[in-house]
Amino acid sequence: MTSDDNDATRRQPTEIEIRDLHKSFGATEVLRGIDLQVTPGEVVCVIGPSGSGKSTLLRCINLLEEPSRGRIVVAGTDITDPDVDIDAARRRIGMVFQQFNLFPHLTVSGNLVLPQRRVLGRDKRTADRVARENLRRVALTDKADAYPAQLSGGQQQRVAIARALAMDPRVMLFDEPTSALDPELVGDVLAVMRSLAADGMTMVVVTHEMSFAREVADRVVFMDEGRVVEQGPAAQVVGSPRHERTRDFLTRVL
Ligand code: ADP
Ligand code: MG
Numbered sequence: 001m002t003s004d005d006n007d008a009t010r011r012q013p014t015e016i017e018i019r020d021l022h023k024s025f026g027a028t029e030v031l032r033g034i035d036l037q038v039t040p041g042e043v044v045c046v047i048g049p050s051g052s053g054k055s056t057l058l059r060c061i062n063l064l065e066e067p068s069r070g071r072i073v074v075a076g077t078d079i080t081d082p083d084v085d086i087d088a089a090r091r092r093i094g095m096v097f098q099q100f101n102l103f104p105h106l107t108v109s110g111n112l113v114l115p116q117r118r119v120l121g122r123d124k125r126t127a128d129r130v131a132r133e134n135l136r137r138v139a140l141t142d143k144a145d146a147y148p149a150q151l152s153g154g155q156q157q158r159v160a161i162a163r164a165l166a167m168d169p170r171v172m173l174f175d176e177p178t179s180a181l182d183p184e185l186v187g188d189v190l191a192v193m194r195s196l197a198a199d200g201m202t203m204v205v206v207t208h209e210m211s212f213a214r215e216v217a218d219r220v221v222f223m224d225e226g227r228v229v230e231q232g233p234a235a236q237v238v239g240s241p242r243h244e245r246t247r248d249f250l251t252r253v254l
Pocket of ligand 1: 030051052055057
């Protein structure tokens with residue numbers, strides 16, 4: 001280890017660093033000054049009412065939305081720098097949506113291979129191998145040749161997670177990954193996410209699954225009206241929230 005490594009360790013490196021993030025759509029200010037730091041391997045769950053800006057926050061981290069103001073650094077790269085290579089920056093960030101967005105005309109395996117070849121330029125043999133490894137991680141090796149329409153929603157979402165993982169992301173963002181699923185399918189998707197967290201993946205998860213947040217999150221962030229109202233360990237934010245708005249929200253979702 002070099003002295004630089006030691007210095008970096010002492011500084012508590014952040015994998016995601018967000019400073020004073022603002023986002024407006026026209027006259028509507030949706031994010032009103034978000035500060036958030038995520039350390040390597042940390043799992044942060046973001047909760048809050050509908051319309052509070054949770055999806056917009058994730059979309060800014062992934063540059064699907066351009067921030068109006070503020071700074072976002074991911075894995076040491078300032079992605080809000082106008083000179084940044086957006087495609088290179090995005091490659092470090094895996095995103096899983098409520099709707100799985102699989103390519104319907106490709107098999108499961110094809111869904112994992114195509115982006116690796118197109119975006120990362122991997123040869124077919126490598127892409128096939130990485131696809132198999134990641135299908136194993138989500139326990140779907142037996143579905144490699146199936147088409148998305150032949151799978152349950154929970155299986156499709158696990159394919160979407162495997163597809164994101166096949167790109168070797170530094171961080172994974174999840175936007176309500178289980179909200180579109182029938183209740184009996186939610187558990188398998190959460191189990192995959194739990195094992196990813198145990199493997200040390202840095203994750204930001206927007207979710208209404210409070211049991212997942214309690215069990216897996218290192219930190220829970222409660223957002224309302226474009227601001228972080230409170231954050232802390234799940235036991236504190238979910239178990240004994242300090243703010244009236246957090247309490248109100250929790251009584252509605254728990
Ligand atoms: P959440 O995910 O917490 O439900 P969102 O980030 O989706 O909240 O939305 C926050 C607010 O921003 C909502 O009022 C929504 O209508 C608005 N909004 C989101 N995306 C757009 C957009 N592309 N254009 C205009 N308004 C938007
Ligand atoms: Mg949302």
